[in-house]
Amino acid sequence: xxxxxxxxxxxxxxxxxxGIELVTHVYRVxxxxxxxxxxxxxxxxxxxxxxxxxxxxxxxARQHSREFRQFLYIALGSLAELDTQLTIALKLAYVSESDxxxxxxxxxxxxxxxxxxxxxxxxxx
Numbered sequence: 001x002x003x004x005x006x007x008x009x010x011x012x013x014x015x016x017x018x019g020i021e022l023v024t025h026v027y028r029v030x031x032x033x034x035x036x037x038x039x040x041x042x043x044x045x046x047x048x049x050x051x052x053x054x055x056x057x058x059x060x061a062r063q064h065s066r067e068f069r070q071f072l073y074i075a076l077g078s079l080a081e082l083d084t085q086l087t088i089a090l091k092l093a094y095v096s097e098s099d100x101x102x103x104x105x106x107x108x109x110x111x112x113x114x115x116x117x118x119x120x121x122x123x124x125x
Contacts, residue, residue, distance in 0.1 A: 019053030
């Protein structure tokens with residue numbers, strides 16, 4: 001039987017690690033956006049991406065599964081926001097579909113993983 005790694009910190013969570021990967025992908029993609037979007041779309045996209053692992057970390061640091069679940073829901077909302085903003089960047093022809101392939105794959109994977117974790121958390125007292 002294989003031993004499971006004990007989660008001692010949010011850094012041990014695969015969803016947090018995948019969230020950090022998402023942020024790095026998003027930063028690479030947003031470098032392609034026009035300078036005129038620096039304080040608008042670029043900033044918003046980066047904030048939404050950063051929000052995902054940040055909320056996972058903050059929620060994990062809380063003492064109750066109810067609070068962790070709430071922060072995971074916020075991370076899911078940030079993924080939806082990010083997906084929407086990247087769709088806007090695509091529609092404005094700021095990026096190509098191939099630019100977004102890895103980011104979209106990250107979003108889909110993280111959404112699935114976070115939803116799975118939410119369903120496994122103990123119910124509220």
